[in-house]
Every structure is written in C-alpha cells, then in structure tokens.
Amino acid sequence: MLIRPIFASLRKHRLATFLIAMEIALACAVLCNACFLIVNRVQQIRIHSGVDESALAAIRLTGFDDGQGVDLNARVLSGLAKVPGMQSVSVISAVPFGGFANNAGIATDAAGKQFAGVVNFYSGGPGSFKALGLQLIAGRLPQDGDYQPVIHFVPDDALVWVTKSLADHAWPGVDPLGKEFWVGKPHFRVAGVVAHLARPAPGEGGPSTIDWSVFVPSQPGAHFAGSYLLRASPAQLPRVLRDARAAIARIAPDAVLDTAASQSVTNLRESFFQQDGSMARILLGVIAAMLLVTALGIVGLASFWVAQRRRQIGIRRALGATRGDILRYFQTENFLIVSLGIALGMLIAYVLNAVLMEFYELPHLPLYYLPIGAFALWALGQLAVLGPALRASHVPPVVATRSV
Amino acid sequence: MFGYYLDLARRSLQRTPVLTGLMVLAIGLGIGASMTMLTVLHVMTDDPMPGRSAYLFRPYLNPVPLRMNRGMGPDPSINLTWPDAMALLHARKGTYQAAMAGNSLVVTPVQGRLRPFTADGRMTTRDLFAMFGLRFVAGAAWSAEQDDGAAAVVVVSRSFAQRVFGKTQVVGSVVSMGGHDFRVIGVVSDWAPRPMFYVDASEKRYAGADAFFMPLSTGMALNLGTNGNQSGWGSDENNLHSPTVTWLQFWVELDSPAAVAGYRRFLYDYAASQKAAGRFQQPASTAHLYGLMGWLGKQHIVPGDVNMQAGLALIFFGVCLLNIVALLLAKYLRRAAEVSVRRALGACRRDIFVQFSVESALIGLLGGAVGLVAAELGLWSVRQRPDDYAHLARMDLPMLALALTASVLASVAAGVLPAWRAASVAPAMRLKSQ
Numbered sequence: 001m002l003i004r005p006i007f008a009s010l011r012k013h014r015l016a017t018f019l020i021a022m023e024i025a026l027a028c029a030v031l032c033n034a035c036f037l038i039v040n041r042v043q044q045i046r047i048h049s050g051v052d053e054s055a056l057a058a059i060r061l062t063g064f065d066d067g068q069g070v071d072l073n074a075r076v077l078s079g080l081a082k083v084p085g086m087q088s089v090s091v092i093s094a095v096p097f098g099g100f101a102n103n104a105g106i107a108t109d110a111a112g113k114q115f116a117g118v119v120n121f122y123s124g125g126p127g128s129f130k131a132l133g134l135q136l137i138a139g140r141l142p143q144d145g146d147y148q149p150v151i152h153f154v155p156d157d158a159l160v161w162v163t164k165s166l167a168d169h170a171w172p173g174v175d176p177l178g179k180e181f182w183v184g185k186p187h188f189r190v191a192g193v194v195a196h197l198a199r200p201a202p203g204e205g206g207p208s209t210i211d212w213s214v215f216v217p218s219q220p221g222a223h224f225a226g227s228y229l230l231r232a233s234p235a236q237l238p239r240v241l242r243d244a245r246a247a248i249a250r251i252a253p254d255a256v257l258d259t260a261a262s263q264s265v266t267n268l269r270e271s272f273f274q275q276d277g278s279m280a281r282i283l284l285g286v287i288a289a290m291l292l293v294t295a296l297g298i299v300g301l302a303s304f305w306v307a308q309r310r311r312q313i314g315i316r317r318a319l320g321a322t323r324g325d326i327l328r329y330f331q332t333e334n335f336l337i338v339s340l341g342i343a344l345g346m347l348i349a350y351v352l353n354a355v356l357m358e359f360y361e362l363p364h365l366p367l368y369y370l371p372i373g374a375f376a377l378w379a380l381g382q383l384a385v386l387g388p389a390l391r392a393s394h395v396p397p398v399v400a401t402r403s404v
Numbered sequence: 405m406f407g408y409y410l411d412l413a414r415r416s417l418q419r420t421p422v423l424t425g426l427m428v429l430a431i432g433l434g435i436g437a438s439m440t441m442l443t444v445l446h447v448m449t450d451d452p453m454p455g456r457s458a459y460l461f462r463p464y465l466n467p468v469p470l471r472m473n474r475g476m477g478p479d480p481s482i483n484l485t486w487p488d489a490m491a492l493l494h495a496r497k498g499t500y501q502a503a504m505a506g507n508s509l510v511v512t513p514v515q516g517r518l519r520p521f522t523a524d525g526r527m528t529t530r531d532l533f534a535m536f537g538l539r540f541v542a543g544a545a546w547s548a549e550q551d552d553g554a555a556a557v558v559v560v561s562r563s564f565a566q567r568v569f570g571k572t573q574v575v576g577s578v579v580s581m582g583g584h585d586f587r588v589i590g591v592v593s594d595w596a597p598r599p600m601f602y603v604d605a606s607e608k609r610y611a612g613a614d615a616f617f618m619p620l621s622t623g624m625a626l627n628l629g630t631n632g633n634q635s636g637w638g639s640d641e642n643n644l645h646s647p648t649v650t651w652l653q654f655w656v657e658l659d660s661p662a663a664v665a666g667y668r669r670f671l672y673d674y675a676a677s678q679k680a681a682g683r684f685q686q687p688a689s690t691a692h693l694y695g696l697m698g699w700l701g702k703q704h705i706v707p708g709d710v711n712m713q714a715g716l717a718l719i720f721f722g723v724c725l726l727n728i729v730a731l732l733l734a735k736y737l738r739r740a741a742e743v744s745v746r747r748a749l750g751a752c753r754r755d756i757f758v759q760f761s762v763e764s765a766l767i768g769l770l771g772g773a774v775g776l777v778a779a780e781l782g783l784w785s786v787r788q789r790p791d792d793y794a795h796l797a798r799m800d801l802p803m804l805a806l807a808l809t810a811s812v813l814a815s816v817a818a819g820v821l822p823a824w825r826a827a828s829v830a831p832a833m834r835l836k837s838q
Binding site for chain 2: 015016019020022023027030034062065249254255271274275278279282283286289290292293294297299300301303304305307308356359360
C-alpha cells in the first residue's frame with residue numbers, strides 16, 4: 001500500500017484534515033482523563049471498610065438530655081435485644097459511612113510537637129468490637145476491664161486499637177504495639193492493630209487518610225449514648241432493622257429517631273458514595289457523547305471525500321485496483337489522520353491532567369492510559385470510516401467512462 | 405436577498421439530509437450539554453438577594469494563630485468568635501447589623517399525636533429581619549430589651565407554625581423546643597434565599613431553610629449550642645464564649661460608599677487594636693469587608709464536581725464545533741461548481757460569503773432547537789441526582805435565549821472559514837474544468 005498518494009491528497013485538504021485531527025486530539029485528551037477520573041472514583045467507592053457491612057446497621061437517637069443518657073442506653077440495649085433475629089446490640093459513636101466523625105489531631109509525643117495527622121476516634125461499648133467483625137492482625141482483643149467511662153469525647157487514658165495504615169503512618173517500620181499518642185492531655189496506648197476500619201466519612205481528608213481510625217473501648221454513659229450498632233444475619237437484617245426502628249417508638253418515645261442515620265451500613269455506604277457514583281456516570285456519558293460526535297464527524301467527512309472522488313476511484317478501479325485496494329486506501333487515510341490527532345491528543349491530555357491536578361488534588365495520569373486511549377480512537381476511526389470506505393470500494397470502474 | 409439566500413440554504417440542506425442531520429445533531433448535543441451545566445452554574449451562583457445584595461456586607465477577621473496544625477475540615481477563620489462578633493455588634497457602625505448562628509432543636513408539638521421532630525433555626529440579633537427583608541405574616545420581631553435580656557421568645561416560619569399548630573395565627577402561643585418553652589411573638593413567611601448566603605459551610609445552602617429565629621442571648625443563656633462549624637485552637641474548645649472558638653456569622657447593611665469606606669477603616673482599626681493587645685497574630689490587613697457576592701465567591705460554594713462538569717461540557721462543545729467546521733468546509737468546497745456559475749453570472753465574493761453564512765446560521769438555528777430539547781433532557785437528569793442543588797436546575801428565559809443565540813453565533817463562526825474558502829474559489833478555473 002502506497003502512502004505517498006494519500007499524503008498528497010491529504011495535503012490538498014489540509015484544513016479539513018487538521019480540523020478532524022484536532023477533534024480527535026481533544027477527544028483523546030478527554031477520553032484519557034475522564035477514564036482516569038472514573039477509575040479514581042470507582043476506587044474510592046470500592047474502599048474496604050474493614051467491618052461486616054452486610055450484617056450491620058445503625059440506630060441513632062437525638063433530642064434527649066445528657067442526664068437521660070444512662071437510662072436511655074439501658075432501655076435501648078435491653079429493648080432492642082428482644083427483637084427476633086437480633087444477634088447483638090451495642091453502643092458505638094459512629095459506623096463507617098455514617099458520618100458523625102469524631103476527628104482529632106494526634107501527636108506522638110506528650111508535648112504535642114510531633115503532629116501525626118487528624119484521625120477519627122470510634123468509641124465502642126462492650127460487644128461492639130466483635131460485632132463490627134474487625135480483623136485483628138496484632139495484639140489482643142479488648143477485654144472487660146478495657147472499657148472506661150467517657151470524660152471528654154473518649155476516655156482520657158485508654159488502650160486503643162489502630163488500623164494498619166495509621167500505624168504505618170505514625171510509626172513507620174516499627175512495631176506499633178505499646179506505642180503512645182496524645183490529643184492534648186488525653187493519652188492513648190496501642191494494644192492492637194486491625195487490618196481495616198474506615199472513617200465514618202472516608203475521603204474527607206484525602207484518599208490516604210481513609211483508614212486513619214482508632215477504636216477506643218468505652219463504657220456507655222451520659223456522654224456516650226444515643227447511637228447503637230445492630231448485628232443480624234445479612235438475610236434478616238432488613239427486617240430486624242425495620243422492627244428495631246418500630247420498637248424505638250415504644251422503648252424511647254421521648255427521643256427523636258434520626259431516620260437518615262438509622263440505616264444498614266450497606267445503605268449508608270450507598271448514599272455516602274451516591275455523588276461519586278453519579279459523577280462517574282456523567283463522565284461515562286461525556287466519553288460516550290464525545291466518541292459519538294467524533295465518529296459522526298469522521299463518517300461525514302469520509303462520506304464527502306468518497307463522493308468527491310467517485311470519478312478518481314472509478315479510474316483507479318479501471319486501471320486495475322481491486323476493491324480491497326480502495327478499501328485500504330480510505331482506511332489508511334483515516335489511520336494517518338487519527339494518528340496525527342492522537343499525537344496532539346497526548347500533549348493535550350497531559351496539559352489537562354496538570355490543570356485537574358492543580359484544582360482537584362488528583363494524582364498524575366499514569367502513562368498506560370495514553371496507549372489505551374490511542375487504541376480506542378484508532379478502533380473508533382476504523383469503525384467510523386468502514387461504511388464510507390466500503391461504499392467507495394463498490395464504485396464500479398465504469399464510472400470512469402462517464403462524464404460527471 | 406436574504407429570503408433568497410434562506411431558500412438556497414434550505415434547498416442545499418435538503419439535498420444532503422444525512423450530513424445536515426449530523427451537523428444539527430452535533431451542535432444540538434454540544435449546546436445541550438453546555439447549557440445544562442451552565443444553567444446549573446447559573447442557578448448556583450445567582451444573586452440570592454436581588455436589589456439588596458449590593459448593600460449587604462460580611463466582615464472578615466482572622467483570630468487564628470499564625471502557626472496552627474490544620475488537618476481537615478473548614479477554615480476556622482470563616483466564622484467569628486463571640487468577643488469579636490459582640491464588639492462589631494455593639495459598635496453599631498452599620499445601618500443594620502446582626503450576629504447569628506444556626507442551631508437544631510427538638511420540637512415537641514402541642515398536639516399529642518405528632519412525634520417530636522428536629523427543626524433547624526437560627527439564633528440571631530433582631531436586626532436580621534429588617535436587614536434581610538423578612539416579611540412578617542403576624543406579630544413582629546423581638547425588642548432590643550428582649551435581645552439583651554435572653555427572653556424566651558421565638559419567631560417562627562409560616563410552615564413551621566402550620567406543622568406544629570396547624571394554623572398560622574399563633575402569636576402568643578407557646579412551643580416547646582429543646583426542652584424549653586418559648587412564646588411565639590411573630591410569624592414570617594417562609595424564607596430561603598438560594599444560595600443561603602448567610603449560613604456557614606456546614607449547612608445545606610440549596611436545600612435548607614430556617615424554621616425559627618430566636619434571640620442569640622437566649623440560645624446562649626439556655627446553652628442550646630450550635631449546629632454549625634465550631635473550630636477552636638485554645639484549651640476551652642467547648643466554650644462558645646471563648647475568644648479562641650469561632651462559630652458565629654455576622655452581616656452588616658451599609659447604604660452608601662462612604663459608610664462602606666468607614667466600616668473598612670473601623671474593621672482595620674479593630675484588627676490592629678486586637679493585634680496590639682496580643683490577641684490576633686495575623687496582620688491587621690487580613691481584616692476585610694466582603695460584599696455579599698464577593699463573600700460567596702470567597703467561599704467557593706460551587707462544588708468542584710460541578711465546575712469540572714461545566715469544563716467538560718465546554719470542551720465537548722469545542723469538539724462539536726471543530727466537527728462542524730470540518731463538515732461545513734467539506735460541504736461548501738464541494739459546491740465550487742455552483743459558486744463558479746454564480747460568480748460568472750455576476751455575484752461578487754461578498755454575496756457568496758453571505759449566502760453560505762446564512763446557510764450556517766440556519767444549521768445553527770436547527771441545532772439550537774435540538775440543543776434546547778437536549779438541555780431540557782439534561783436538566784431533567786440533573787434533577788434526578790441526589791445533590792442538594794439538583795432541584796433548582798431549571799432553565800429560565802435568559803438561559804433559553806442564550807442557548808439559541810450561542811448556537812446560531814457558534815455555527816456562523818464555524819462557517820466563516822468554510823464560507824470564506826468557498827467564496828475565494830477562482831470561477832474561471834472551475835468553469836473550464838466542467
């Protein structure tokens with residue numbers, strides 16, 4: 001296949017060629033970056049929470065005085081335990097994806113000089129550690145004596161369980177067991193490490209901090225009441241939660257049930273990531289529309305070129321060119337234009353990525369997105385040009401002998 | 405002549421229905437996507453107080469230490485501390501001024517059949533009503549004495565009154581909120597400017613509304629707390645009176661440029677005096693007086709996702725336009741023969757150019773019509789989303805006009821180059837080759 005005549009003909013249509021190439025370049029840049037954004041969002045949506053999500057639900061009550069806390073805890077714990085199918089009820093400050101984060105900056109020295117980041121503290125009453133289904137990878141399980149009364153927002157001097165990623169961040173390369181940290185005066189000592197435990201609002205401090213959680217065994221009381229963790233078998237959970245919500249009206253008629261927060265963890269997760277999901281879908285839509293318009297442009301232009309060159313095609317056919325030759329001519333032509341566009345598109349993709357990095361705290365566009373984008377556009381170009389090119393290859397040689 | 409060109413354009417487009425369809429579709433999709441996102445941006449950044457916004461100002465003071473470990477969460481300097489808000493309030497340098505903060509209280513309705521529910525409201529000083537122009541359906545705002553005296557009074561919104569009492573003539577009634585009894589002294593018609601410019605970043609600016617208003621002193625005396633952002637850097641983070649805890653919003657009405665300049669000077673002097681006293685570490689020049697729209701701009705109330713979608717939509721529109729330029733170029737250049745004949749019959753280049761531009765404009769008009777349909781579909785899909793601004797996404801008349809104008813202008817612009825190229829065909833050469 002000779003490329004030179006194609007070049008010669010493209011040179012005659014410099015402007016149109018350049019415009020279509022530019023269009024492909026923009027499409028390529030958007031395609032690469034949008035795919036990257038989608039992958040980022042999907043990764044966020046798919047984070048490990050570290051708990052048995054399908055077996056857990058939360059109940060949150062508001063509108064009671066601190067003074068009623070002890071009484072409320074007692075009524076709710078005993079009342080909800082009677083709901084058929086309930087495996088356990090425990091007091092907890094929050095659940096993953098449930099919002100209501102208890103964030104505080106921690107320091108790894110008593111003077112507070114070595115700042116180790118803002119972490120979330122989960123206060124968990126007796127039974128909650130087991131109910132969450134946390135995976136212990138070092139240290140021991142919390143024991144009865146570890147549950148202490150809440151003074152400020154957590155017990156003031158407590159043994160805690162941290163996640164692996166927090167341990168790696170605060171004490172890199174060292175065994176975290178027995179290590180200490182401070183929040184102002186309150187002091188904590190690591191007694192165990194769990195594989196994962198996502199924040200109640202994962203992602204609020206950036207992707208690297210999703211798992212920066214601390215579990216503090218806490219005794220339910222006046223300052224630690226109103227929020228409960230329910231566990232039931234996944235099949236029964238929806239009914240158990242429905243029954244529990246109905247039972248609350250009887251058990252605690254004076255408190256207000258926060259219906260948005262009293263959900264199964266699966267539902268909480270779904271609503272927490274709803275916006276990311278809808279953004280990913282919009283990006284998919286943008287990609288689809290962009291590729292559609294680009295393909296339409298190629299089809300339109302190729303059809304016109306075929307119509308314009310009917311006579312030339314006829315002459316070439318009369319001179320002995322096969323249908324395949326004509327077909328390949330248009331395919332090669334398209335390949336060249338698309339390649340030009342892709343070359344430009346790679347540059348624009350990087351510029352666009354730099355802009356996105358500036359405004360949206362995104363990482364660098366990994367290099368392998370570029371060849372993927374290139375292949376996609378080559379395929380799209382060949383597909384779009386196939387129709388017009390086939391039509392061209394069916395031009396009979398006899399056209400050459402007719403006048404226009 | 406125009407009618408003739410229009411007829412020529414119509415014939416030309418009818419001759420190539422597929423290509424015309426492609427171009428109209430491309431313009432339509434581009435316009436539809438851009439208009440959808442621009443409409444969303446437009447409703448999100450619209451002036452919440454038309455006619456009044458030019459006179460409303462938000463003083464900014466920064467009491468935050470120079471070196472402060474900022475982890476996550478909002479900027480603590482966005483709100484004011486109690487001592488600063490009180491200093492600005494008691495200085496009375498504006499026509500009206502009010503300090504305020506949001507709170508949520510459990511309401512126990514008088515009728516036994518209703519379950520208790522949580523209502524969002526505002527504790528504020530009395531100027532808020534006059535400054536923001538709230539309309540009283542019944543009763544009136546509390547007095548200056550009640551403002552200072554922590555009176556257990558409340559002004560409620562019409563829908564709150566309806567919900568709790570089943571009627572709106574409720575002045576004098578008592579409502580139990582947060583475990584305390586409040587006497588209703590006024591009912592205002594429901595008020596929810598979009599965005600809710602006066603609230604802090606933790607509240608729903610596009611979906612929220614205040615159900616009640618009570619004196620700030622009352623909220624403080626009864627220790628009702630705030631549901632907004634509360635950021636502290638001292639040892640007493642839970643004390644709302646603390647000079648190292650920010651949580652209050654403050655607005656002031658200034659009716660003349662002289663008053664604005666005077667307030668700026670006052671604010672600067674206040675910050676300087678606080679710095680001299682050792683309370684502020686930041687230079688006094690960080691004190692600033694923001695206009696309403698400027699404050700919204702500073703707060704970046706448009707989420708990053710929405711900006712990104714708008715950017716994507718505009719790039720998409722660019723791709724569509726490139727597409728149309730290429731297609732028009734191909735289409736017009738193919739008509740060299742027709743151009744040559746017309747030139748030979750006496751048409752000058754300008755005539756040819758105008759003729760082709762009319763054709764481009766016609767394509768734009770058709771594309772705009774398709775674009776409006778696409779934009780309506782797009783906005784409908786935005787309204788299905790969970791975001792709090794979603795329900796606002798509706799097209800208004802100016803946006804509709806903008807969509808059509810943009811479509812026609814864009815396609816005429818896209819057609820300039822192809823039309824010019826077509827018009828510059830040398831007629832003699834073409835005629836000879838026929």
